Amino acid sequence: MTTATFNIWRGDAAGGEFTEYTTELSEGMVVLDAMHQVQAEQAQDLAIRWNCKAGKCGSCSAEVNGMPKLMCMTRMSDLPTDEPITIQPLKAFPLIKDLVTDVSWNYKVKKKIAPFKPRQPDFEDGSWEMHQSDVDRVQEFRKCIECYLCQDVCHVLRDHHMHEEFIGPRFLVYSAALEMHPLDTEDRREDLRETQGVGLCNITKCCTKVCPEGITITDNAIIPLKERVVDDAYDPLTKLVQLVTKKKG
Amino acid sequence: MDNYSKHEHDVLIIGAGGAGLRAAIEASAAGASVGLVSKSLLGKAHTVMAEGGMAAALSNVDERDSWKVHFADTMRGGQYLNNWRMAEIHAQEAPERVRELEAWGAVFDRTKEGKILQRNFGGHAYPRLAHVGDRTGLEMLRTLQDHGVHQGLDDYQECTITRLFKDGDRVTGAFGYDRESGHFRIFQAGAVIIATGGIGRAFKVTSNSWEGTGDGHSLGYEAGAELIDMEFIQFHPTGMVWPPSVRGLLVTEGVRGEGGALKNSEGQRFMYDDIPPLYENQTADTPEEGWRYVTGDREARRPAELLTRDHVARSIVREVKEGRGSPHGGVFLDIAWIKEKIPNAEEHIKRKLPAMYHQFMELAGIDITKEPMEVGPTTHYVMGGIRVDPESQMSTVQGLFAAGEAGAGLHGANRLGGNSLSDLLVFGKRAGEYAASFANEKGISDIDPEEIHRAEQEALDPLKRQNQSTSLNPYQLQFELQDLLQEKVGIIRKEDTLEEATKEIEGLAEKAKSVAVTGNRKFNPGWHTALDLKHLLTVAKACACSALTREESRGAHSRIDFPDKETGYWAKHTIGLRKGKDGDMEVVKTPIPEIPEKLQKIIGEQG
Ligand SMILES: Cc1cc2nc3c(=O)[nH]c(=O)nc-3n(C[C@H](O)[C@H](O)[C@H](O)COP(=O)(O)OP(=O)(O)OC[C@H]3O[C@@H](n4cnc5c(N)ncnc54)[C@H](O)[C@@H]3O)c2cc1C
Numbered sequence: 001m002t003t004a005t006f007n008i009w010r011g012d013a014a015g016g017e018f019t020e021y022t023t024e025l026s027e028g029m030v031v032l033d034a035m036h037q038v039q040a041e042q043a044q045d046l047a048i049r050w051n052c053k054a055g056k057c058g059s060c061s062a063e064v065n066g067m068p069k070l071m072c073m074t075r076m077s078d079l080p081t082d083e084p085i086t087i088q089p090l091k092a093f094p095l096i097k098d099l100v101t102d103v104s105w106n107y108k109v110k111k112k113i114a115p116f117k118p119r120q121p122d123f124e125d126g127s128w129e130m131h132q133s134d135v136d137r138v139q140e141f142r143k144c145i146e147c148y149l150c151q152d153v154c155h156v157l158r159d160h161h162m163h164e165e166f167i168g169p170r171f172l173v174y175s176a177a178l179e180m181h182p183l184d185t186e187d188r189r190e191d192l193r194e195t196q197g198v199g200l201c202n203i204t205k206c207c208t209k210v211c212p213e214g215i216t217i218t219d220n221a222i223i224p225l226k227e228r229v230v231d232d233a234y235d236p237l238t239k240l241v242q243l244v245t246k247k248k249g
Numbered sequence: 250m251d252n253y254s255k256h257e258h259d260v261l262i263i264g265a266g267g268a269g270l271r272a273a274i275e276a277s278a279a280g281a282s283v284g285l286v287s288k289s290l291l292g293k294a295h296t297v298m299a300e301g302g303m304a305a306a307l308s309n310v311d312e313r314d315s316w317k318v319h320f321a322d323t324m325r326g327g328q329y330l331n332n333w334r335m336a337e338i339h340a341q342e343a344p345e346r347v348r349e350l351e352a353w354g355a356v357f358d359r360t361k362e363g364k365i366l367q368r369n370f371g372g373h374a375y376p377r378l379a380h381v382g383d384r385t386g387l388e389m390l391r392t393l394q395d396h397g398v399h400q401g402l403d404d405y406q407e408c409t410i411t412r413l414f415k416d417g418d419r420v421t422g423a424f425g426y427d428r429e430s431g432h433f434r435i436f437q438a439g440a441v442i443i444a445t446g447g448i449g450r451a452f453k454v455t456s457n458s459w460e461g462t463g464d465g466h467s468l469g470y471e472a473g474a475e476l477i478d479m480e481f482i483q484f485h486p487t488g489m490v491w492p493p494s495v496r497g498l499l500v501t502e503g504v505r506g507e508g509g510a511l512k513n514s515e516g517q518r519f520m521y522d523d524i525p526p527l528y529e530n531q532t533a534d535t536p537e538e539g540w541r542y543v544t545g546d547r548e549a550r551r552p553a554e555l556l557t558r559d560h561v562a563r564s565i566v567r568e569v570k571e572g573r574g575s576p577h578g579g580v581f582l583d584i585a586w587i588k589e590k591i592p593n594a595e596e597h598i599k600r601k602l603p604a605m606y607h608q609f610m611e612l613a614g615i616d617i618t619k620e621p622m623e624v625g626p627t628t629h630y631v632m633g634g635i636r637v638d639p640e641s642q643m644s645t646v647q648g649l650f651a652a653g654e655a656g657a658g659l660h661g662a663n664r665l666g667g668n669s670l671s672d673l674l675v676f677g678k679r680a681g682e683y684a685a686s687f688a689n690e691k692g693i694s695d696i697d698p699e700e701i702h703r704a705e706q707e708a709l710d711p712l713k714r715q716n717q718s719t720s721l722n723p724y725q726l727q728f729e730l731q732d733l734l735q736e737k738v739g740i741i742r743k744e745d746t747l748e749e750a751t752k753e754i755e756g757l758a759e760k761a762k763s764v765a766v767t768g769n770r771k772f773n774p775g776w777h778t779a780l781d782l783k784h785l786l787t788v789a790k791a792c793a794c795s796a797l798t799r800e801e802s803r804g805a806h807s808r809i810d811f812p813d814k815e816t817g818y819w820a821k822h823t824i825g826l827r828k829g830k831d832g833d834m835e836v837v838k839t840p841i842p843e844i845p846e847k848l849q850k851i852i853g854e855q856g
């Protein structure tokens with residue numbers, strides 16, 4: 001019978017410490033299974049968030065040996081078990097208890113982004129003509145499961161705590177999905193530049209590396225957004241042309 | 250003793266899955282003040298897991314499709330136990346609901362003409378499921394969430410409702426606790442909508458998220474609402490079987506929709522061996538014809554792999570039982586074989602089934618573009634739930650509405666794939682609309698302080714017991730219940746084991762009274778599990794009781810002691826359950842409403 005030992009963060013905003021737990025391993029087990037086993041057998045009140053155990057809901061984010069991961073998609077067999085595995089909560093958000101953090105900031109940020117505003121429907125039944133090639137890019141962004149791993153790893157939030165000035169990679173992806181939606185008529189460029197801090201991203205690509213959905217956050221979403229914002233700010237002619245024709249390029 | 254916060258809303262919605270969110274949007278649009286409560290964070294509800302698509306006769310891929318065909322398919326799939334009026338409304342209104350999602354920003358896969366693409370699914374005569382790869386639920390939930398949060402509703406995230414309040418025969422509100430802090434909340438409301446989803450967590454092997462503990466079923470039942478069709482639990486034929494930690498995880502029917510073949514250990518496409526008479530005319534004779542159907546040949550009939558879920562699940566059980574299963578007790582599902590038929594099969598599979606590709610790669614180390622998957626049945630969906638009025642979704646309790654998986658009637662004895670997501674939209678909207686007008690008309694009434702006190706005590710009990718020597722671990726009890734249902738109320742049932750199950754559930758209910766949890770009220774999953782137990786036990790009892798009552802085999806309900814489908818009594822009755830005066834579960838058998846002639850004719854025409 002093989003076992004693994006974990007150092008799990010236990011505590012809340014007032015303080016806490018790593019506590020050691022040892023549990024049995026079985027074939028195919030993921031970190032979330034091990035946490036559940038610890039919960040059922042040794043620590044009933046160990047706080048964990050999870051829903052689907054299938055990598056689809058983005059609830060079970062935590063730092064496994066310092067790496068931001070979905071616990072339900074991290075297999076035990078991919079981790080070294082000769083020394084204790086550290087499990088701790090995301091660092092970019094305030095701690096509630098154990099592995100659970102307060103992610104409400106993300107909901108507030110999202111609500112401030114101007115919502116989808118479609119053009120008039122193309123057909124009488126209220127539908128539109130859109131081709132697959134027009135929506136491929138947007139569909140990539142819409143794969144996001146809001147696990148906030150990218151938010152956790154981005155140094156602007158994690159180390160510099162600029163939560164007031166910067167919406168973070170997740171919401172740059174969200175803005176990109178809206179901005180590049182073929183039907184959308186809203187213009188979010190000023191917000192992106194003035195209050196949402198697109199300029200604060202210095203393209204380290206750390207966010208892209210941790211995204212469990214494989215979204216190319218930096219290259220496909222952030223860089224094109226930066227370009228749009230810059231065009232808009234420094235090129236009055238483009239702005240004028242965009243105003244009289246359709247706004248998006 | 251005001252150690253709780255109090256909130257007032259015209260409409261209180263319990264559950265923020267597809268049904269709850271759609272209801273919230275509608276009720277807000279009608280001018281009602283809406284409170285939307287969910288046990289998990291917004292955007293994480295079980296709906297997010299839905300993969301294959303939502304069924305609506307948009308006729309974008311095959312113009313022969315229409316609401317009439319969809320209606321007839323739904324009724325046939327449900328073995329005619331469905332509420333015909335719900336099936337009619339659903340088929341008629343689904344297309345508009347899907348187009349509405351697009352207007353709110355959803356981005357479906359497209360046809361060559363630039364319309365919403367539709368895919369094949371079991372039991373649907375034509376390609377009918379609007380989808381986005383195999384992450385349709387995410388697209389739907391996110392669209393509703395992102396639209397909904399701008400409609401002025403108040404959301405209470407990670408707040409669990411444990412009890413409904415009543416005044417006479419009318420519902421007046423609900424009691425809940427915040428998971429984060431353990432803080433109590435009282436909601437006073439003109440109308441309450443239950444949109445809490447399913448009961449999958451009552452079983453050991455399930456595709457459902459942890460939320461599927463049947464809370465709404467049990468809250469409704471306790472408040473006097475009638476539950477119906479609780480014997481009909483859908484076991485999805487294709488769940489993962491290996492490795493053990495992912496047993497039950499869903500493998501979307503979309504795999505078979507794209508041509509995936511079910512094979513036994515002898516390499517045989519066993520689904521072609523046994524085609525039920527009800528589907529003979531619609532099903533391909535050979536795998537060759539089935540493949541032609543998948544590739545869009547309009548003369549070809551559906552592959553046998555796309556027969557209804559109840560039948561496919563039973564066929565798999567048969568193969569395994571007769572010794573032709575796969576190494577880990579399932580059968581093989583092979584999509585890689587299509588490389589014999591099309592160039593770039595590998596790419597095609599990854600594009601059409603990206604989530605499945607990753608799921609098997611990451612969790613089982615299997616490359617589905619090269620090797621077959623191993624699959625077996627998993628508890629997936631409950632057709633049964635709160636009996637509702639087909640137009641308004643109001644239950645048998647005044648002011649209490651239900652929608653989505655927690656409601657019942659649309660699916661009869663077996664749900665067709667894709668008919669749930671559309672159900673959430675169609676009936677979520679209706680529930681929101683009618684609940685808002687009910688609240689508007691009747692106003693808000695007071696909650697009895699005694700009831701509040703009782704609800705509080707009930708919630709605190711497991712914590713108070715923590716130092717007693719007789720105390721039991723809530724997780725352990727939950728596991729025992731799951732094992733029990735899996736074994737005795739599963740795919741194949743019979744009288745003696747169902748009777749045993751009923752007794753054992755009683756026993757567990759007794760034990761549940763001494764469940765204790767350690768720790769305090771702050772984000773304490775042990776406490777949450779202890780409070781969910783009551784609901785799990787109620788639905789477990791309801792399933793066992795209904796299954797024992799229905800002495801025939803129909804749709805998802807199979808009795809080896811009554812292997813045949815009846816044409817007499819049971820073909821015309823639904824089984825209802827309600828809480829009797831003495832607190833016992835009472836069985837009510839109700840004749841199903843006669844299908845009007847014009848709809849009979851439609852069913853006849855669809856052969
Ligand atoms: C893996 C998988 C794939 C599927 N694929 C498809 C598909 O392709 N097509 C299709 O049509 N159907 C599919 N289904 C079925 C479909 O997803 C579900 O039936 C549907 O999403 C249920 O939605 P709902 O709105 O009724 O409830 P849910 O989405 O389950 O939401 C329930 C809500 O209620 C809340 N809640 C529950 N109890 C309480 C309580 N006590 N207090 C407060 N809140 C509470 C939860 O937090 C949650 O917000 C699939 C199901 C699974 C498991």
Ligand code: SF4
Pocket residue numbers: 153154155156168169200201202203204205206207208218222
């Ligand atoms: S690329 Fe930009 S958004 Fe992403 S982690 Fe780096 S700084 Fe943050």
Ligand code: SF4
Pocket residue numbers: 058143144145146147148149150151169170173210211212213214215217
């Ligand atoms: S972009 Fe990727 S990492 Fe960021 S929240 Fe979405 S899924 Fe998670």
Ligand code: FES
Pocket residue numbers: 049050051052053054055056057058059060061070071072073
């Ligand atoms: S539990 Fe849903 S992503 Fe891990």
